[in-house]
Amino acid sequence: MKLSENKATLSFSNGKPSVDFPVYSGSVGPDVIDIRKLYGETDMFTYDPGFLSTAACQSAITYIDGDKGELLYRGYPIDQLATKRDFMDICYLILNGDLPDAAQKIDFDAQVTNHTMVNEQLHFFMRGFRRDAHPMAVLTGLVGALSAFYHDSTDITNPRHRHISAIRLIAKMPTLVAMAYKYSKGQPFIYPQNSLSYTGNFLRMMFANPCEDYVVNPVVERALDRIFILHADHEQNASTSTVRLCGSSGTNPFAAIAAGVACLWGPAHGGANEACLNMLEHLQANGGIEKVGEFMEQVKDKNSGVRLMGFGHRVYKNYDPRAKLMQQTCKEVLKDLNLENDPLFKLAMEVERIALEDPYFVERKLYPNVDFYSGIVQRAIGIPTDLFTAIFSLARTVGWIAQWNEMLSDPEYKIGRPRQLYNGASFRDIK
Numbered sequence: 001m002k003l004s005e006n007k008a009t010l011s012f013s014n015g016k017p018s019v020d021f022p023v024y025s026g027s028v029g030p031d032v033i034d035i036r037k038l039y040g041e042t043d044m045f046t047y048d049p050g051f052l053s054t055a056a057c058q059s060a061i062t063y064i065d066g067d068k069g070e071l072l073y074r075g076y077p078i079d080q081l082a083t084k085r086d087f088m089d090i091c092y093l094i095l096n097g098d099l100p101d102a103a104q105k106i107d108f109d110a111q112v113t114n115h116t117m118v119n120e121q122l123h124f125f126m127r128g129f130r131r132d133a134h135p136m137a138v139l140t141g142l143v144g145a146l147s148a149f150y151h152d153s154t155d156i157t158n159p160r161h162r163h164i165s166a167i168r169l170i171a172k173m174p175t176l177v178a179m180a181y182k183y184s185k186g187q188p189f190i191y192p193q194n195s196l197s198y199t200g201n202f203l204r205m206m207f208a209n210p211c212e213d214y215v216v217n218p219v220v221e222r223a224l225d226r227i228f229i230l231h232a233d234h235e236q237n238a239s240t241s242t243v244r245l246c247g248s249s250g251t252n253p254f255a256a257i258a259a260g261v262a263c264l265w266g267p268a269h270g271g272a273n274e275a276c277l278n279m280l281e282h283l284q285a286n287g288g289i290e291k292v293g294e295f296m297e298q299v300k301d302k303n304s305g306v307r308l309m310g311f312g313h314r315v316y317k318n319y320d321p322r323a324k325l326m327q328q329t330c331k332e333v334l335k336d337l338n339l340e341n342d343p344l345f346k347l348a349m350e351v352e353r354i355a356l357e358d359p360y361f362v363e364r365k366l367y368p369n370v371d372f373y374s375g376i377v378q379r380a381i382g383i384p385t386d387l388f389t390a391i392f393s394l395a396r397t398v399g400w401i402a403q404w405n406e407m408l409s410d411p412e413y414k415i416g417r418p419r420q421l422y423n424g425a426s427f428r429d430i431k
């Protein structure tokens, strides 16, 4: 970051001396006011619940311009990455800072492929869950449990240990997600197949069975690979901030990622794709397109407690660029699977059309986000609704671990420890 010629001066109306703060600029985007000395010089904190105006760290991984609806991974725009490269290229890019050349790609793909199996002991962890356990409950448990298996790479100050942890997590998430799915179906786990692509291997572990050969559908493989790319990283969102804060204590990387999985599960965050599809299916079952207008009135009524899932975003105050790409993928997959007349997709398009015209949504800059169409694509592929957020976790693992690694690579990093505005009881003795 570069020291700006500009500076910020904080002055007080009560005569307290004013304080100057340095201003720093990044490569692009808003400058920051460095308030690290604020408490020491003023005995006051800033107050920013939800961190709407707070930069918690420096990062060079992902840049979002919410007003322009722009998303860059290491400077490359998401639409070019999602249409020109595959998810393994994106994992290499997000982890290492640039796209791999041919040799680097072969080496990286091989590293990931050779870590896709999980320790057989994890099968026993699965046996403890109910068959109808939510996949995110299972995944939170399994990812945390990985901490118990890799004692050979626990020195987080060692870049090689951090690298192998990243490879293991990226490689094993598809295996764990597929295991959670198979367990819920009462079907045997399918082992990874090293001759397949990362995404093809995941599809086979999900949908193959030991009784017959499984052929990966290239259209579905491409669509799912694109879904992984669109979900790979997203700046300092809630789950990434959770991973950073958890990791800042020096804990095990698998434990930190398990914390990210737990946070992503929430319906305001990664759980929105599942909630969005449930919303569309409920709408479809209760009058469909004819009832959309009535439903939208409910959404606009604050007392209804009904939110339009898949709409709105803390940062994007324009169309989420991922939603556009997801809608395009939706059309391609539905066409290739002869599902073009999918009533749910038509319903989603009608909901979007109304929302984009209705002043309630326009004034609040509520546009479709990444979760609005992703559920329809995943449902068309045959992925059950309750697995959508687990798929999101699979894709977001590379972003989480890259941000975790970036934090630990900064010699100045400290354990995160926010303060508070206390408004509870002041000192009192027990009578």
Ligand code: SDX
Pocket: 233, 234, 236, 237, 238, 267, 268, 269, 270, 272, 299, 306, 307, 308, 309, 310, 311, 312, 313, 314, 315, 364, 366, 369, 370, 371
């Ligand atoms: C993800 O941070 C990330 O980058 C996350 C993510 C990632 O890749 O990591 O992009 C993934 O989490 C996408 C968001 C998925 N969540 C949903 O789709 C759930 C539905 N959306 C919301 O709950 C909401 O829009 C948030 C949580 C996403 C953003 O909320 P904000 O920015 O805190 O906005 P807000 O709650 O303060 O709402 C502002 C206004 C309010 O109305 P007023 O008080 O001004 O009258 O907009 C309204 C809200 O009531 N509003 C909605 C709405 N979202 C906001 N009204 C109806 N439906 C909605 N979806």
